[in-house]
Amino acid sequence: MTVTNVHQDAEALTLSISSHFDADIDQVWQLWADPRKLERWWGPPTYPATVVDHDLAPGGSVSYFMTGPDGARFFGWWRVIEAKPPLALRFEDGFADDTGRPNPQLPVTIAQVTLSEHPDGGTTMVIETRFPTREAMQQMAEMGMVEGMTAALGQIDDILRGARSQR
Helix, strand or coil: CCEEEEEEECCCCEEEEEEEECCCHHHHHHHHHCHHHHCCCCCCCCCCEEEEEECCCCCCEEEEEEECCCCCEEEEEEEEEEEECCCEEEEEEEEECCCCCECCCCCCEEEEEEEEECCCCCEEEEEEEECCCHHHHHHHHHCCHHHHHHHHHCCHHHHHHHHHHCC
């Protein structure tokens, strides 16, 4: 399994998920930088993502939707705060309505992605999500955020294996 550690810190209002991949940093960065690769793992297996807009430059945005097993669509957006390819990405992450407008009834979080070389080879990716309040953290937990992100990250090894076999 890809995920090596999940840590929730109610005091710091953070959720950190660490993963290890048998691939170099540039390959792992492409999972974020290439919208077609991003949509292959951003949603859990039963809620695949479709990326509509994708601009990882600071000030840029990403919009997407996930399609559930019953065909229902769930929309989301990112506002890129910082991008340091291939080592780091920081963005606001929120929910949207079907027109792409942010949904004010659901929390906006800050995601910090950090990629580093693993001492035993490959790449370590840490995604830290910072919540605005404890209530927001609880709400996202009740919506299945940890399980959804863990399942989504679990799809990455197959994507990376495919990239290696195409070389």
